Amino acid sequence: MLILHCPCCGVDADETDLHAGGQAHLKREGPGSSDDDFEDYLFMRENPKGVHFERWRHVYGCGKWFHAARCTSTLEVFGTYPAQTLEPPQEIKDKISAKRPGWSWGTFQ
Amino acid sequence: MSNAVSALQGRTAPGEVTIREAGLRGMIILRGDLADKKLRKVCADVTSVKFPDQGQANSEGDKGLCWMSPDELLVLVPYTEAADAIAKIDAKLAGTHYLAENVSDARAVILVEGAFCRDVIAKLAPADLHPDSFKPGDFRRTRLGQVAAAFWMRDEDTFEVICFRSVAEYTFDLLAMSAKSGEVGHFA
Numbered sequence: 001m002l003i004l005h006c007p008c009c010g011v012d013a014d015e016t017d018l019h020a021g022g023q024a025h026l027k028r029e030g031p032g033s034s035d036d037d038f039e040d041y042l043f044m045r046e047n048p049k050g051v052h053f054e055r056w057r058h059v060y061g062c063g064k065w066f067h068a069a070r071c072t073s074t075l076e077v078f079g080t081y082p083a084q085t086l087e088p089p090q091e092i093k094d095k096i097s098a099k100r101p102g103w104s105w106g107t108f109q
Numbered sequence: 110m111s112n113a114v115s116a117l118q119g120r121t122a123p124g125e126v127t128i129r130e131a132g133l134r135g136m137i138i139l140r141g142d143l144a145d146k147k148l149r150k151v152c153a154d155v156t157s158v159k160f161p162d163q164g165q166a167n168s169e170g171d172k173g174l175c176w177m178s179p180d181e182l183l184v185l186v187p188y189t190e191a192a193d194a195i196a197k198i199d200a201k202l203a204g205t206h207y208l209a210e211n212v213s214d215a216r217a218v219i220l221v222e223g224a225f226c227r228d229v230i231a232k233l234a235p236a237d238l239h240p241d242s243f244k245p246g247d248f249r250r251t252r253l254g255q256v257a258a259a260f261w262m263r264d265e266d267t268f269e270v271i272c273f274r275s276v277a278e279y280t281f282d283l284l285a286m287s288a289k290s291g292e293v294g295h296f297a
Contacts, residue, residue, distance in 0.1 A: 008178065008179055009163065009164060009178060009179065009250075010163055010164055011164065011236075011249065012237065013235075013251075014235035014236075016235050016252065017235055017251055017252065060250065060251050060252045060257050061178075061249075061250045061251060062177070062178035062179065062181075062250065063178055064178060064179065
């Protein structure tokens with residue numbers, strides 16, 4: 001069972017309190033983008049065994065979206081952080097580096 | 110005017126822990142900037158209770174303020190005063206970005222009263238209800254069984270549960286069943 005700390009309301013929420021929102025840090029490609037970029041945005045997702053960044057919504061609680069960094073193979077949670085950001089905060093990256101040296105995910109490392 | 114009735118019209122399931130529908134309660138959803146002085150002032154005017162911190166509820170009789178999310182409050186007033194309270198809020202906050210809506214008839218309030226009321230809730234919600242982490246005044250939005258609900262402790266022996274009116278009967282039956290099956294004793 002996954003338990004994530006909601007950075008918006010400060011509650012440790014159980015997986016059943018939450019709604020999974022898929023991969024975090026997608027760059028939206030809108031009108032004017034190339035077909036290839038739009039296809040990537042629409043369909044192509046990371047599918048890592050290990051470090052992953054996801055969007056979650058505290059649906060039964062405060063109703064806010066937030067981001068979580070976790071490991072898909074061990075379910076270890078490295079941390080959660082507010083969704084109003086384009087990349088994970090340095091503090092989260094440092095925590096991951098301490099436990100998974102040499103990790104990378106998309107353009108982050 | 111129509112004759113307003115609450116969802117379960119005061120239904121009671123007596124026992125060691127009594128489950129009782131609270132009857133008509135005035136509830137107002139207030140969304141806006143919770144740090145705004147005007148908003149805090151009008152909340153104090155309407156309820157005369159202290160403004161709650163994150164994850165808290167302050168209540169006095171039928172009046173109270175519950176912290177729902179970083180931009181949302183639940184304002185509790187006596188049922189007949191809800192319209193007046195909204196008029197006061199509208200007058201005070203005119204021109205700012207906010208929303209105040211009377212949800213009294215869309216919700217139901219159920220009281221859980223008795224010595225092991227903590228166990229009755231803990232069996233149904235995925236929340237940490239240990240006496241060290243959930244105390245009187247703490248407020249939590251989560252789920253009870255299959256439905257969304259919010260609850261807080263009025264005192265050591267009383268929980269107040271708020272749920273949607275459409276699931277009031279389910280929530281009541283769920284709480285009554287949990288109370289009937291007795292104390293777990295895990296927190297003792």
